[in-house]
Every structure is written in structure tokens, then in C-alpha cells.
Amino acid sequence: MNVIEFKDLTKYYGNVKGCENVNINIKEGEIFGFIGPNGAGKSTTIRTMLSLIYPTSGSITVFGKDAIEFGHEIRKDIGYLPSEIFYYDKMKVIDLLLYSASFYDHDCTSKIYELAEIMELNLDRRIQDLSYGNKKKVGIVQGLLHSPKLIILDEPTSGLDPLMQQKFFNLIAEENKKGATVFFSSHILSEVQQLCDRVAIIKDGEIVSIEDVKSLQKDNYKKFTICGDKLNHGRFNIDGVTELKEAENEVSFFYKGDVNLMVKLLGTLSLSNVLIEEPTLEEIFMHYYE
Amino acid sequence: MNIIKRELRSNLKALIIWVSVLSLIILVASTEFAVYHDNPDLIAAFEGFEDMFAALGGSIANIGTPEGFLSLMSIYLYLPASIYGALLGSLIISKEEKDRTAEYLFTLPVTRNQVLRSKIIAAIFYQIVFVTVIILASILIFYRYDLDENFYSFMRHMFVALTMTSLIFMSIGMLLASYLEQYKRSGSLTLGLLIGTYMLNMLIEVVEELEFLKYVVPFQYFTAENMINSNIEFIFVFLSLLIITSCLSGVFIFYKKRDLYI
Structure with missing residues (x-):
């Protein structure tokens, strides 16, 4: 009711x-x-x-x-x-x-x-x-x-x-x-x-x-932070990626989609660190507000 | 019932202050009356100022009697009673929005009509208490001057006159407070209207050609001089009640329809 x-x-x-x-x-x-x-x-x-x-x-x-x-x-x-x-x-x-x-x-x-x-x-x-x-x-x-x-x-x-x-x-x-x-x-x-x-x-x-x-929170977005050398080559600009921030040594973005695809992509790179997190609601909602 | 009680309590202090001060003024004035009382020579000396006394709502011929003296100072009864009514009426409606308590009161399980009804009952009750106390105080204060039936009949008439006049301004105050978008200004607007009609009232007394205006000036409905010499005119009681009930109906119509200002 x-x-x-x-x-x-x-x-x-x-x-x-x-x-x-x-x-x-x-x-x-x-x-x-x-x-x-x-x-x-x-x-x-x-x-x-x-x-x-x-x-x-x-x-x-x-x-x-x-x-x-x-x-x-x-x-x-x-x-x-x-x-x-x-x-x-x-x-x-x-x-x-x-x-x-x-x-x-x-x-x-x-x-x-x-x-x-x-x-x-x-x-x-x-x-x-x-x-x-x-x-x-x-x-x-x-x-x-x-x-x-x-x-x-x-x-x-x-x-x-x-x-x-x-x-x-x-x-x-x-x-x-x-x-x-x-x-x-x-x-x-x-x-x-x-x-x-x-x-x-x-x-x-x-x-x-x-x-x-x-x-x-669970099904939608994952927040990726990736550290390594010379990462700003634009290869992360694929379907499902938003809020992409690329720098020389660090890249962060939200990803919504098949995780296997993303893991494959990461496998081709040599990384020093990777962080995959649940985004906070703040981060999820930011794009609604913008 | 709980809203009525609440309104009575929150407006009690103002009522006590108003009637105390006014009773004091009457008391002080009564000592001046002692000079005119049984003093025909002094009264004769005033005769040249007949017009001025007429403008104040009385006649010089009566100044030697308690009722005649009171009729001459009736401005000190009509004006305070009406000002009190105007302020009470506009404030009792507008204060919930002004003090921002509307968001509290109107989210309780009450209808707007219930709230208005309670507020109107409380206001009318206090207005009548105000007039009653003033009339009783006047009788008490002048008691030492061998009051006769003329005085008591004048007081009975004055009771009706003051009640009607002040209720007119109270209901106008309520109407403005519920209608105006600038509800905060309802008090000063009602007072402006009150002073305006009072000025007009004095003009009418002096300039005969303005007689026809007396139907729109509440102070003309029950002039103190008429309260001594003749009876209350039915037409003016009817007119007063008509104004009061139309204003109060307006309060229900406008206040119910509009968004509360929060």
C-alpha cells in the first residue's frame, strides 16, 4: 500500500x-x-x-x-x-x-x-x-x-x-x-x-x-584509481567511463559496465597501484546536480 | 478550545496594561471634573468655544454633569478602544506568519477554519472585556458625584457604542491581516484608516455639508452627544453588524484560500 x-x-x-x-x-x-x-x-x-x-x-x-x-x-x-x-x-x-x-x-x-x-x-x-x-x-x-x-x-x-x-x-x-x-x-x-x-x-x-x-551503490558504479607511469594515453576513454581524470602518474574515473572488460584493459598495463572502491552517494549524485 | 485558551493567555498582558492605563486616565480626568461640577460661571465662560467642543463629540451645555463631562472626553474612550481592537485583530491573525509559527500550528491536526474561529472568539471576548472594564471603571470613578439615571443610561449606550465601534476596527484589522500579501503592515494600515476616519469625524461635526459622509465613518454611528440625549439608532447598529460580519466572512474566505507565508 x-x-x-x-x-x-x-x-x-x-x-x-x-x-x-x-x-x-x-x-x-x-x-x-x-x-x-x-x-x-x-x-x-x-x-x-x-x-x-x-x-x-x-x-x-x-x-x-x-x-x-x-x-x-x-x-x-x-x-x-x-x-x-x-x-x-x-x-x-x-x-x-x-x-x-x-x-x-x-x-x-x-x-x-x-x-x-x-x-x-x-x-x-x-x-x-x-x-x-x-x-x-x-x-x-x-x-x-x-x-x-x-x-x-x-x-x-x-x-x-x-x-x-x-x-x-x-x-x-x-x-x-x-x-x-x-x-x-x-x-x-x-x-x-x-x-x-x-x-x-x-x-x-x-x-x-x-x-x-x-x-x-552495488550494481552501478565502481570508482577506479590507477597509479603507474605514463598513463595519460587516452585508452580509458571507453563506454561506461565517466568523470575521467587523467594525469601523468594517476588516473581516476567511474566505471559502469562489464568489469571483465575493464580488468582486461588493466591487464595490458604495468601498474604500481590500483584501487577499486564503492563510490559514495555524493560521488554518484554529483553528475545529477551538474 | 485549546487554541482559544492559548490566545487568551498570550493576549492577557496587553489587555491588562491597556485597561489599567485607560482607567488611570479616566481617574485623572475625573479630578478635573470636580472643577466644573456645580460651577455654572465657569461653564458660561466656555460658551464661545461651542464648535470646538462639538468637534470633540460633545456639547458644552452638559459639562457640569458627569455624563456630559464624559461625553466631552469620549475621544479618550473611542480612540483607545478602537486602536486596541485594530491592533488585536490584525496581530492575532498575522502573528503566526510574522513569528513563523504558522508552520507549527497549521501542521497540527486542525483546519484553518478552526484556528480562525478560535482566534475570532478570543478576540471578540477580550474586546468586550475591555469595554466592560472601562465602563465599570468609569461608573466607579464617578460614583462620588451622586449619579442619576441619566448617567447610567448614558453608560449603557456607551457600552453598545464602544463595543460596536471597536469591533468594526478589530474585524477590519483581521480582514487586512488575512488578505494582504504584506500582512505585516495590516496593523499600521488599520490604524491609518482609524486615524483617517477620526479626522473625517471631526470635520463632519464642524462642516455641515459633509453630513452625508457619516455612513462611512464609524465614529459618527454613535456620537457621545447622541448617547446622552437620544437613543441608539437601529440603522447604525445594523450597519456596524453588517461591516463586522462581512469583514469576518472575508477573513474565512481569504485566509483559507491562500498559501501561508512561511
Whole structure:
């Protein structure tokens, strides 16, 4: 079953394109990554899904219901962590969390304390006295306190130290194990690599590609680095080679295709060193961005 | 219900400050009244300034009575009540976007209509509390001057007059805050409109040819002088309610349709 279905979603702000023809289906229980540089349209897509803004054309279905018409119903089961956190400055953290909890039908008090303890959040401070990272922690607790079935994260890790990031990832993984679907938007690929099953790449408001994270890494590209003498003879310029960088003593490139062919080619050369690696997602995605 | 409570709490401090200061002003003014009270010679000396007093919304003939004196200083009641309403109305709508909390509030499981409804209820309630406290404070402050039925009937009329006038500006503030792309300017725009219509009001009192304009100037609907001598005119109550309900309907229509500014 699909938890989220974007159908030809297009959003223009006047003449400015937010996103165009976005088509994504997200299955129940999966952790779906949403990758793109700043300004690519990630937040636009998310805000449309939450009916903070309305689509120019196309539709979004969440839990099988139209996201605009039944917005308040589907939001009962959505936990949202925005990229920048703004709350009522004068409120205490605990009052804000209890206020948020009052909008849901079931009692969330014990979950609030449980999450606050995991994230090491001081509940008695005022929002205005909190640092950026601490506000983010409040956001995490607020987004998860009602045990949502769909968790939407918009660049969630900014402001968190590495230790907190890890705790946060564990929390998300745990919620996912309990059955929650996760929509994870980020421009940091390593964290997507760590957490996600599938990933959509967005560029200039349009989806460039939707791929399986594992197969993307395993089956596709290999990163070759070759050392030796007088290697800049152009013989590596064959089908399947990209990002070719040739120098006198070192050549590096990505290769996608039959490895036997490449091994044969390497066998004809006298080399001092060879390195064959899995490329990082960053390296894989660079050519989508260019 | 939780949004109403939240709005009442976050706007309480401003309300207390407003009514305290205003009550203090009335208290100070009441000490000046002691001079006019039962002092016909002084009142006779003012007679040459009839026009000026008319512009302020009262008549010099009444200055010796508590209600007459209050009607002369009614500008200090109408203006603060309306300014409070204008600011409350525009701010209660625009603050979620201004403080960027819209992305929090509207991702909770509530409809925009529910939020608007709660905010409107809270604002109207505080506006009525504001007027009620001011009227009660006036009665209390002038209590030492043997108040008669004329005074109490004036106060009853003033209650309706102040409530209607301030609610008009409150709903205009709300409408501008929900309609304007530059929602941050809704407060100052409403205040500009308020001052503008008030100036016009003073002009109408002095220049008779401008009489016809009184239907577009809320301050003309319930002039303090009329509140003493005659009754509240039904047409103006109707007109006020018409303006208030159309503005508030506009709030629902415009705010629901548009993208939130985040």
C-alpha cells in the first residue's frame, strides 16, 4: 500500500517554479530519502503535502485521502520536523509540548517524558532561551510525541551534534520498526545512505531519478584509481567511463559496465597501484546536480 | 478550545496594561471634573468655544454633569478602544506568519477554519472585556458625584457604542491581516484608516455639508452627544453588524484560500 502518492504535483509561486511534475509513490513502512541541493524544491514539496501551501496543479494523496481536502484528518497521523524550528517564544518547553499533545485524541504525556529523556532535553526552560540545537530537540519530541504513522523530516540533523544525530537516527529507525513510514529530506547524502531504502533526487524542482539506495551503490558504479607511469594515453576513454581524470602518474574515473572488460584493459598495463572502491552517494549524485 | 485558551493567555498582558492605563486616565480626568461640577460661571465662560467642543463629540451645555463631562472626553474612550481592537485583530491573525509559527500550528491536526474561529472568539471576548472594564471603571470613578439615571443610561449606550465601534476596527484589522500579501503592515494600515476616519469625524461635526459622509465613518454611528440625549439608532447598529460580519466572512474566505507565508 502506498502511504504517499504525488501525482504530477506542480507548484509555482507566481512565475517562480517551486516544483514541477513530481511523481512519487512511497510505500508503507519504508524510509524514503529526498535528496537535492538547497532551493531544489524539497521544502515546497513537503509544504504542499501538509497543505501549508496549495498545489498549482496535480494532487497528493496521503493514507489514501486527498491531502488538501482531508488535511486535518491525515495530519493526526503525521509527525513533521521542519528545517527551521519556530515556536511561541514565551512558552516553556513542557507547556508547548503539552499544548501540542492536546490536539491529539490519545494521551501522549508518558511519550513526551520518554522522548525528552532520550534527547536529553530540559523541559522547564523557555523556548526563547534555547539554542538552535536545543530547539531542534524540542522539534523532534514534538514531531514524535503522538507516535505518528508517517514521519516527515526536513533537513532534521542541522544543529545537532554527532552524538545527538546518532540518537535521533536510532529513534527514527525504532519508530520505523514499529511500522512508521519515514519521508526524509536532506542535502547530506551520507545520512540518507545510512537510513534510507529508496531515494528520489530532485533538481530545479523536478525529480531526476528514483533509485534503490543499495542497488545504486552495488550494481552501478565502481570508482577506479590507477597509479603507474605514463598513463595519460587516452585508452580509458571507453563506454561506461565517466568523470575521467587523467594525469601523468594517476588516473581516476567511474566505471559502469562489464568489469571483465575493464580488468582486461588493466591487464595490458604495468601498474604500481590500483584501487577499486564503492563510490559514495555524493560521488554518484554529483553528475545529477551538474 | 485549546487554541482559544492559548490566545487568551498570550493576549492577557496587553489587555491588562491597556485597561489599567485607560482607567488611570479616566481617574485623572475625573479630578478635573470636580472643577466644573456645580460651577455654572465657569461653564458660561466656555460658551464661545461651542464648535470646538462639538468637534470633540460633545456639547458644552452638559459639562457640569458627569455624563456630559464624559461625553466631552469620549475621544479618550473611542480612540483607545478602537486602536486596541485594530491592533488585536490584525496581530492575532498575522502573528503566526510574522513569528513563523504558522508552520507549527497549521501542521497540527486542525483546519484553518478552526484556528480562525478560535482566534475570532478570543478576540471578540477580550474586546468586550475591555469595554466592560472601562465602563465599570468609569461608573466607579464617578460614583462620588451622586449619579442619576441619566448617567447610567448614558453608560449603557456607551457600552453598545464602544463595543460596536471597536469591533468594526478589530474585524477590519483581521480582514487586512488575512488578505494582504504584506500582512505585516495590516496593523499600521488599520490604524491609518482609524486615524483617517477620526479626522473625517471631526470635520463632519464642524462642516455641515459633509453630513452625508457619516455612513462611512464609524465614529459618527454613535456620537457621545447622541448617547446622552437620544437613543441608539437601529440603522447604525445594523450597519456596524453588517461591516463586522462581512469583514469576518472575508477573513474565512481569504485566509483559507491562500498559501501561508512561511
